Amino acid sequence: MKRRNLLTAFAWGAASLALAAPLAQSAQAADAPGVAFVYLGNPGDAGWTFAHDQGSKEAEAKFGSKIRITRIENVPESADSERVFRDLANKGNKIIIGSSFGYQDFELKVAKDFPDTVFLHATGYKKAPNFGTYDVRMYQGAYLAGVAAGYVTKTNTLGFVASVPIPEVIRNINAYTLGARSVNPKVHTKVIWINSWFDPGKEKQAAETLIGQGADVLLQNTDSSATLATASEKHVHAFGWDSDMKKFGPDAHLGSVVAHWGVYYNAAIQQVLDGKWKNDPVWWGIPQKAVNLEDLNTSAIPADAQKQVSARRDELAGGKWDVFTGPIKDQSGAVKVPAGKTLTDPELQRLNWYVEGVDGSLPK
Structure with a gap:
């Protein structure tokens, strides 16, 4: 959204x-x-x-x-x-x-x-x-970014520059944290909300604050390249978002979570031309090649991490497992998603809680 x-x-x-x-x-x-x-x-x-x-x-x-x-x-x-x-x-x-x-x-x-x-x-x-x-399903790419981040971090502190507190963004924060903790349970994620989708000045300031708090791998859910550029200036790592942002900080860039809208546009246009289009909601992800973590920095991401990212991507592509498959606990340690259960799309679209490992509280 x-x-x-x-x-x-x-x-x-x-x-x-x-x-x-x-x-x-x-x-x-x-x-x-x-x-x-x-x-x-x-x-x-x-x-x-x-x-x-x-x-x-x-x-x-x-x-x-x-x-x-x-x-x-x-x-x-x-x-x-x-x-x-x-x-x-x-x-x-x-x-x-x-x-x-x-x-x-x-x-x-x-x-x-x-x-x-x-x-x-x-x-x-x-x-x-x-x-x-x-x-x-950008959260699937955020999860893969988290897997890589869990290996790369030296401080066990990740940072997330967040736009506005809605389920879409909360999903991505949680997915990033779940991915990281799946390979490094010591990881925790700090979040700063800028209450805007595009504000390079605020994005830069948020990134600087997170880095000052010890975060050494950043992800964003905002639209500019300021987070990655700031990570490069401060000699830490970050991921691009929506498109490949490597050129804005090649040394800092670990990869980019990329949305491939053309996959959907091509399918929808063809359906309309063929008279077969239906108005059913479409929410595609890695199985349909609509989202991916791309352009991995193989010199900064260990070989074992690259293998884990590839393996998790394959699992997601198979469609039998998703990021929000339990057991998943919230910040209090309460089980929110039992083992064997996966959050449904309506539940994902209403998500309003942080998973275990995310610091702080959601804005009121």
């Missing part, structure tokens, strides 16, 4: 101009079915919007002249986004994709007025006959 707060009045002005002028489109047949992507920010070269844009480019490469792609950038999660979705629908696009959580109600409102258009929404939970949601 992404509610990015990246935008300024200038950014929205740029999006408004895009509505008045011809939309940026790929060079494809004018009569091909239109597929429109709506982005919260500018793709840049890393992070959330970049990952979605990479997915759109994969679809462009796969379908070629069979579709006509439009991309609208810098659209805020506000009532103004409704105008963007409505304009795209009025222009006859067959598929309209809102890539951020805050678009949900505005996109759904437009969907009800255009029953012949398919609306796809990232990380949402609502449903209509022509409106479906999709997400990726």
Whole structure:
């Protein structure tokens, strides 16, 4: 669930101009079915919007002249986004994709007025006959990062730069900790919340504070590369998030938890073209190759750790085991997930407690 707060009045002005002028489109047949992507920010070269844009480019490469792609950038999660979705629908696009959580109600409102258009929404939970949601299981990648971190840490203290206290982020904190403690039970995780999805200044400050508290391997659930860059400056380790961030701190970088949105986009577009699309919620992960821990730093991660990461990835890919399979205890030592039980998707989507090994308490 992404509610990015990246935008300024200038950014929205740029999006408004895009509505008045011809939309940026790929060079494809004018009569091909239109597929429109709506982005919260500018793709840049890393992070959330970049990952979605990479997915759109994969679809462009796969379908070629069979579709006509439009991309609208810098659209805020506000009532103004409704105008963007409505304009795209009025222009006859067959598929309209809102890539951020805050678009949900505005996109759904437009969907009800255009029953012949398919609306796809990232990380949402609502449903209509022509409106479906999709997400990726980033927590599986966070778990693998934790496995590597459990081997690499020298202080047995991990750090997590957290955005906003919602189940998505809590899942990732817990998964990171579970992965680390599966190979190193002495590990504990310190968390700092910045209450924003994108604030490089706060991300840097949080990373510095965590490092000052002894954390020597960091993970983030935020959108900039500031955490990794700060780890590099302070000579500790960190992971990239959403996309490969290695270039922002090659020596510090242990790997990146990458979302492969193109896997879903290709499948959904094909289903619509074939007349087989259904509005069932989609939540894909490692089994579908929608998430992975990539570009491992083999010079910093011991060989045994690399083998463990690979083995756990294979277990997840097999689909018979998941990160939140018990026994799992909470901070008080109480068993929250009994042995042999795995949290269901609805339970994961309501998760509001820390696992054993996470320091501190959740914000009220």
